[in-house]
Amino acid sequence: MSSNEQAAVWEAQLREVRARLAPIGVAPMKELRARSGIDFFEAIGRGELPTPPISQTLDIWPVEWEPGRMVFQGIPGKAHYNPIGSVHGGWTATMLDSAVGCAIHSALPAGKGYTTIELKVNYIRAVATEAGPLRAEGKVIHVGGQIATADGRLYEADGKLYAHATTTCLIFALPED
Numbered sequence: 001m002s003s004n005e006q007a008a009v010w011e012a013q014l015r016e017v018r019a020r021l022a023p024i025g026v027a028p029m030k031e032l033r034a035r036s037g038i039d040f041f042e043a044i045g046r047g048e049l050p051t052p053p054i055s056q057t058l059d060i061w062p063v064e065w066e067p068g069r070m071v072f073q074g075i076p077g078k079a080h081y082n083p084i085g086s087v088h089g090g091w092t093a094t095m096l097d098s099a100v101g102c103a104i105h106s107a108l109p110a111g112k113g114y115t116t117i118e119l120k121v122n123y124i125r126a127v128a129t130e131a132g133p134l135r136a137e138g139k140v141i142h143v144g145g146q147i148a149t150a151d152g153r154l155y156e157a158d159g160k161l162y163a164h165a166t167t168t169c170l171i172f173a174l175p176e177d
Helices: 003-020 029-034 037-045 053-058 089-106
Strands: 060-066 069-074 112-123 134-143 147-156 161-173
Touching (some): 037 089, 053 089, 089 134
Antiparallel strands (some): 134 147
16 A cells, blocks of 8 residues: 555544544543543543543544554644744654553553653654654553553654654552542
């Protein structure tokens, strides 16, 4: 499959997912606490829980999720450019942080949460709007009682790698209301 054909498949998948998503908002803590990580993402994907605001702000959308794996798709726009004429590294880091963090979340049981305590991003090449849709795929390496790790890749439809990352996250019991 050519990169243009793959990009078209990705765009169709994104349209299908976005058609199911609920309006932008933040899920109540009781909903987060009551669901396993994968159940939480499935509820977002079915439109039962709100779509996180970061999706709209940075045009980064969840497109695939399964236990231990999360994929986000984004299209960098001119609003994401830095003063030197490329997409700001923060956009790339956010794509990867979302993918690796949510991959970990997808593997957690109900009542558990996480927070990033370390994110390491390796930038391979500059991102520009001409890149078209990009995907950040995160995969769990290890989930323990208190610490979890994951790695991720940011790539375009032809497989060209733009950046890769690793994360370490703290696992904790979610607070009561």
